[in-house]
Amino acid sequence: MPSSYIHFLLIPHPTESQILLLSGETTHTLPRYETSEPHFWQTVAPVNQLALDKLGLRITTLRCLKTDFADDCVTMFYAMDGSHIPADWTPPDGMKWVAEDVLPELPPEQKAVVDEWVQWKGDVNAIRTEWYRPGWFAKTIAWIEEQFDDRGILLTAPIEQLRSWERSAILRAQTSFGTIYFKALPGMFRHEAPLVKWLAHNDPDAFPKPILVDGWRRWLLMPDYGTQTLDDISEFARWEAAFRQFAELQISLSVRLNELIGLGCPDRRLYTLAASIESLLMSSAESLSGSGLKISVDELERLRTRIPEFKQACAALSAYSIPASLEHGDFWAGQVVVNGGKVVFIDWSDSSVSHPFFSLYFLNDANIKLPAVPDVQERLRDAYLQPWRAYEPLDKLIQAYDLAMLLAPLHYALIYQRHILPQMQNQWEMNSMIPFYLRNLLT
Numbered sequence: 001m002p003s004s005y006i007h008f009l010l011i012p013h014p015t016e017s018q019i020l021l022l023s024g025e026t027t028h029t030l031p032r033y034e035t036s037e038p039h040f041w042q043t044v045a046p047v048n049q050l051a052l053d054k055l056g057l058r059i060t061t062l063r064c065l066k067t068d069f070a071d072d073c074v075t076m077f078y079a080m081d082g083s084h085i086p087a088d089w090t091p092p093d094g095m096k097w098v099a100e101d102v103l104p105e106l107p108p109e110q111k112a113v114v115d116e117w118v119q120w121k122g123d124v125n126a127i128r129t130e131w132y133r134p135g136w137f138a139k140t141i142a143w144i145e146e147q148f149d150d151r152g153i154l155l156t157a158p159i160e161q162l163r164s165w166e167r168s169a170i171l172r173a174q175t176s177f178g179t180i181y182f183k184a185l186p187g188m189f190r191h192e193a194p195l196v197k198w199l200a201h202n203d204p205d206a207f208p209k210p211i212l213v214d215g216w217r218r219w220l221l222m223p224d225y226g227t228q229t230l231d232d233i234s235e236f237a238r239w240e241a242a243f244r245q246f247a248e249l250q251i252s253l254s255v256r257l258n259e260l261i262g263l264g265c266p267d268r269r270l271y272t273l274a275a276s277i278e279s280l281l282m283s284s285a286e287s288l289s290g291s292g293l294k295i296s297v298d299e300l301e302r303l304r305t306r307i308p309e310f311k312q313a314c315a316a317l318s319a320y321s322i323p324a325s326l327e328h329g330d331f332w333a334g335q336v337v338v339n340g341g342k343v344v345f346i347d348w349s350d351s352s353v354s355h356p357f358f359s360l361y362f363l364n365d366a367n368i369k370l371p372a373v374p375d376v377q378e379r380l381r382d383a384y385l386q387p388w389r390a391y392e393p394l395d396k397l398i399q400a401y402d403l404a405m406l407l408a409p410l411h412y413a414l415i416y417q418r419h420i421l422p423q424m425q426n427q428w429e430m431n432s433m434i435p436f437y438l439r440n441l442l443t
Helices: 045-056 108-120 136-151 192-204 237-254 255-260 271-280 298-302 305-317 357-370 376-390 395-421 434-443
Strands: 004-010 018-023 032-034 060-070 075-081 095-099 160-165 168-175 178-184 210-215 219-223 323-327 336-339 342-345 353-354
Touching: 004 136, 018 108, 018 219, 032 045, 045 060, 045 075, 045 178, 060 108, 060 160, 075 108, 108 192, 136 168, 136 178, 136 219, 160 237, 192 210, 237 255, 237 298, 237 323, 237 336, 237 342, 237 357, 237 376, 271 298, 271 395, 298 434, 305 395, 323 353, 323 357, 357 376, 395 434
Parallel strands: 004 075
Antiparallel strands: 004 032, 018 095, 060 075, 160 168, 168 178, 178 219, 210 219, 336 342
């Protein structure tokens, strides 16, 4: 894990075409703050806290503009929302507002980021991600407060912005009814809102009822499901129980595929995977590479020679009597909330109707979180497979599981190639996922 996190803040003037710069005698730079506290680039609460602590500004983040990973340091550039800077705020000593069209010389990397930002914000209506637009946070806060007023819920602290990236915006409210979370979804994940509501209606013990689901806006207000997730727990029996419960959930949903598809869940059953493998792997290496991770021509050629193997694996997996069901799409230990004796599975943005075993691809978490447990992956695999013995004996289920683990990287790479990246304006945020999954096929 990096030991240093450098934050550059691009803060625009609330009413003028100006940005805030730190001015020296001969140099100018964006406000720069370094910390040792780790956080993912899309987690913006620490960024907002820096603006408050260092500048006295209670502002929010629009989006991360760029990240650089070098040695033991991460450098991150953030575009802040200057629309709610108070009119009477004055820059601290050494800082000043500078007109965008007469900017002094900046370090080249900073200049490139500022130029891109100026171009990006030029047409606000062209920014498809609503929470990347100035003023969105204030309007959303007003909507949340209105919903709370209608329900007699009182805020006990200012609403916090936790996360901002094209995949979602997440806010947190401390209220008289406990912690409440707000989630806004992009169009590519519009099915999550109605799915969460439907799951809560059909299985209220495993899925607490959301406070409000606005399907048109793709907004959710959700109660706090609990602060402890499976990756905080070292007790192996709790992991086993959670994996069995997940299998039981998928089995119960396997007879309700039409309802799931009717809710908008993408249909990604095995026949669609088999039909798409060749077009995926015959794409150019350049189109399958990301800004931070590449797939080489040689690596891609090695994968192309295995196209018949992958297609045969689809046919072999289809031959088992395991039904399609709800596949989570991002099933790792942090998505499993353990609240007392209950387990809640959260974050269904990437879900689809597909082969259920694909969800277990993220089982590698267990080796890291439970290093002292011998054969931990095999034991958790078997715990998950136990409920599926109604369909096949365990030895055949293990064979099917192995086939699913072979095919899962193709399943996930296709989701990014065909569904997620084409709908993103800032593809750098996620375009390393395709080479990540394809490289896993080689290792």
